[in-house]
Amino acid sequence: MHRILFRWLVGAVPVVFGVTVLTFVLTSLVPGDPGRTILGANASPAQVKVLDAQLGLDHPLPVRYWDWLTAALHGNLGDSITSGVPVSDQLTSRLGTTLSLIGGAILVAAVAGVALGVLSALKGGWLGRAVDGIALVGLAVPNFWFGLVLMTAFAVRLPLFPVSGYVPFTDSPVQWFESLVLPVLTLGVPATAPVAKQTRDGVLTQLDREYVRVLRARGVPERSVIFRHVLRNAAAPIVTVLGVVVVTLFGGTVLAETLFVMPGLGGLAVTAAQTQDIPTVQGVALVFTVTVMLINLLIEVVYAMLNPKVRT
Structure with missing residues (x-):
């Protein structure tokens, strides 16, 4: 370690x-x-x-x-050229929005992707082909188009969720959740595709291994075979794909926060770049870079825990 x-x-x-x-x-x-x-x-x-x-x-x-x-x-990121507000204060006030958005998108991509991948590997047939099709569509469809579709369907025609804005969790947990649904789905649903495909391929590979036949011959319940053995052995490449997805989500926050008018770091970076507010842009880039590097470290640690060969 x-x-x-x-x-x-x-x-x-x-x-x-x-x-x-x-x-x-x-x-x-x-x-x-x-x-x-x-x-x-x-x-x-x-x-x-x-x-x-x-x-x-x-x-x-x-x-x-x-x-x-x-x-x-020395811990001083300077002041904004345009507003005069310390950059660290701007980052602190907007960090919660971006982390909530990315965290929700990761949760959607991980849970839905793994569930679809396991289901398609076990059932096969049309479901397996559907996952392949979803993967291709998810990689091809632009996030902004998908976000506009969600906005039109569930904020304009069916006013179920707000079309824009962000409510902090401390103000109202219910409104915080409602304000995050559409932007989280905009980022999380397309990100589900590569996770589902990697999970499906990994589970199919493990199902062909000798230890699976031995476990089934010993009478081990199928649920235990899948979730305690197969999915655990297939988890390492899934974690790697999730790490790549997380990195791409940081770029997607710029689009989602602009589209849904959310006060996050992505929107701050766009505004600061347009006005050449270099200290603010530098602060956002530094936060994004350090966060991505920490995520890469976490992925390496988890990968080492899942794969004994890496530890040795």
Whole structure:
């Protein structure tokens, strides 16, 4: 386990550094001037130049990145250029929305995907072909189109759920759940496809193994054979696929939060990028990168627990 942690640390540091550098450079190349955005179109060039100097935007790009990096290493992510609010406060206020969205989508993808995969492996026939078809459709259909379909069906024609917005759990657990249903399904249902297909293939592979025939010959109940032995031995590749799905969900939050007008990190990143608010974009990118790296670490740990060969 210590070896896994050490290997993760060795790989995480350059990844986080590379992402912050790339994000800083790409955001700086976005057309426009933050000073002009703040002051408006009627501001004179002299006023814009003075504000850029106050914000430190007149410094060379490497100097500006070094200043940000040294402050970030001391726990200071800076202030938003456009609003003046500390970036850490913005991230804290919006993190709960994004985590609720991703957590719900992971739950949908994992539960529905594993259930469909096991069922199709055991029943076969048309159900197996249906899972293959769902997998292809889920990978091909854009999330934004699926979200619009859900919004039209269950928020406009049948007003069962709110069309936009987010209610914190502390304000109302019921309204919190209702505000998450459509965006969670928008991300979670398409993500079910690869999990279901991997589960089906893994279970079919294990069902052909010798130990399954031995367990059945000994009279072990079929439910125990499937859930205590087959599914456990097929879990390692399923966990790997789930890890890939989780990483893609972070990119999907930008779309879902924009489509359903949710105050999350994805929407914050879009707004900040449009105004060249580099400290805010850097903060969001840093949170996303560290979270993804922690998820990769968790996947490696779980994979090692499921596969003794990895531990040795």
